Amino acid sequence: MDTSALQSEIRKIAKEKGIFILAHSYQPMEIQEIADYVGDSLDLSKKAMESDSKKIMFCAVKFMAETASVLSPEKKIMIAVEEAGCPLANMITPEDVVEMKKKYPKAKVVCYINSPIEVKALSDVICTSANALKIVEKIDSDEIIFIPDQGLGSWIASKTKKTLHIFNGYCPIHWLMDADQVRTTKAYHPDALLVSHPESNPKVRELSDHICGTSGMITYVKENPGRCFIIATETGMKQRLEKMFPGERFVLATKNITCPNMKKTTLEKLLESLREEKHVITVDREIADKARTAIERMHG
Ligand code: SF4
Structure with missing residues (x-):
């Protein structure tokens, strides 16, 4: 099947089975395109809670699905690719x-x-x-x-x-980013605004015009129309920004900023996981209760 046939099949199966698909902003664009919602890790957990669906498929890394499972214990939380972990x-x-x-x-x-x-x-x-x-x-x-x-x-x-x-x-992706390469990119685009993630190393942060998480990047671009942005985070986020703001210009801070774990999700693997409703996340009840308390204190 080609990309669009796979995407149609995924949407069809998800609808038939009542599965809500969540994708992180670092996921490949063809996955982001078919997700019901794209966002950062906390957004995804909130959406999983708010969704009417009893079945949620995460296109992300494991800790994100675990967090959602703890916050929505009554739901069937699945992850498209079981071995997609986060090295950090x-x-x-x-x-x-x-x-x-x-x-x-x-x-x-x-x-x-x-x-x-x-x-x-x-x-x-x-x-x-x-x-x-x-x-x-x-x-x-x-x-x-x-x-x-x-x-x-x-x-x-x-x-x-x-x-x-x-x-x-x-985070190997952000912390090991080469500040010299970022400096070179800035030199090529002297009028651009450099936006970096707080996970970046201090040398990259020092070069930045703005430091924020992925949701903050969307706000920053909205607040600064007509500018070129150098994005010092995972390439999926740059692609998401390009899609959201087609009139703006985005450049990656270094040649290749890719999280291999986020890119483990493919349309084929997602389709298989949806069909079989596999890779269900389970968390020990005692651990889940303690973790939930710590998560809920964040909002309190
Ligand atoms: S970019 Fe990848 S390695 Fe870094 S924190 Fe996110 S999931 Fe983990």
Whole structure:
């Protein structure tokens, strides 16, 4: 089957089975095109909760589907590709958190949503890149264990007076981005605005006009019409922005910013997962209850 035949078949099966398809902004464009909703990790969990459908298919990485499963335990949450994990999330284990808590007994644990559910369950509160600073400022402790991303953690540390003990995990896509290449791209497009993700390394962040999560990028482009934007995040986001804002110009900050795990989802694999309703996410009840408390504190 060619791309459009596969896309039609996916829509048909999803409709017949009442499955709501969610795709992250870093997914391949042919997947984003057939999704019922495209967004960042927290958006996707919210949409999964709000949807009338009892069956949800995630085109994303595992921690996102786990978060949705915890927030919507009554629903059948599936992931299109079971082995699509997040290397950043996989860098931390529950044992690491226990160790840090022992070392800093007075500190509260703020955990970035890009983490395994067992780690969320050991945390006081969850945050996203968009609300991390607000959460850190609001929590009733001046000492914080920030896990697992040192990119976001170091960015927050530069903005708060609180003491942060930061776990040394990182997103290989953002943290390892070459600042010299970004500088070269800026030199080619001197009038462009550089937008980077907080997971980026400090050298890239220093070059940026604006630092924000993927939802924030959409707002930033809306607020700055008629400009060229250098996008220092995963290529799927640039493609999404191009689709949303056909009149604007977007350039990738370096040659290839691709998350291989996000690109594991193919139309063929999605179709198979929909047909068989496979890769159902299950989370141990006790862990789910603890993780849910930490996630709900983010909104409280
Ligand atoms: S882009 Fe980074 S944080 Fe996002 S899924 Fe890929 S490895 Fe994980």
